[in-house]
Amino acid sequence: MTIASSARAPGFIGGGKEYSRPDRRMAGMLFFNDEGTENGGLIFAGKDAGGKASSGGSLTFDRYNQDQVVQLFGFEEGQERSAGIKVNDQPEGRLDFPAVDRVRSLPEGQQGAAYRAANVGGTQRLFVGRAVDKSSQVVLRDGQGRKRLVLRVGEDGATSIDFLDQAGKVQRTVRPTAD
Structure with a gap:
């Protein structure tokens, strides 16, 4: 387990190696399996970079060598609030951690296909909760x-x-x- 502020949050850790994760801006705890791969977390947010309230929290559980399949969450951004439980499907193949890191350098029009080739991209199947x-x-x-x-x-x-x-x-x- 890793506990960190948003400023000190690590990138994605897979197989004991860290990969860039510039979109990770929340504080909290990340959970790892016995192989050193991230497999969920408990994260929290307060205000956005401009100081506007953008609070939220999320407890997630990941599929083996993949991304989150269960999420308990609550988020608020301005007047919009949502809270509940989400269940997601994730691709069958192993998430290609090094490829995900390289995709960000591709032109935007090529990123979608490259992410799919890296087995990124879950599909939400269930939502139960309070909608916006x-x-x-x-x-x-x-x-x-x-x-x-x-x-x-x-x-x-x-x-x-x-x-x-x-x-x-x-x-x-x-x-x-x-x-």
């Missing part, structure tokens, strides 16, 4: 990360179940009948 619109939701997604079923209770108590097609268009909404 202040509703409570259970969202189930297909293998490509597309929303397919959304159970919602609005801040005002209104309830619905949405069934979506592959394009994300609501095909049917079920609401309670009037009493």
Whole structure:
């Protein structure tokens, strides 16, 4: 385990070797398996670089030699807040740590394919929690990360179940009948 401030947070550590991780700006604890590879963490944030409130926390568990598959989180940025649990699928292959480090130097148009070749890129499959619109939701997604079923209770108590097609268009909404 490593405990660090945001200024002293390490890069990604895989197989006991550290790789650059310029997007890691939060303080917290990183967990490692017995082989010296990062496999989750507990991180926290306060204000962004401009001093604006941007708080949050996240407890994650990673798939072996991959990225996070379970995340318990709470984040706030200005008036937008969200909190809940996410479950993700990760690629079958091992995350290619050295390749990830090299991808950042590629032109932006080439990065997507290079990340996929390095086995980067999880797909969110489940969200349970408070959404930005202040509703409570259970969202189930297909293998490509597309929303397919959304159970919602609005801040005002209104309830619905949405069934979506592959394009994300609501095909049917079920609401309670009037009493």
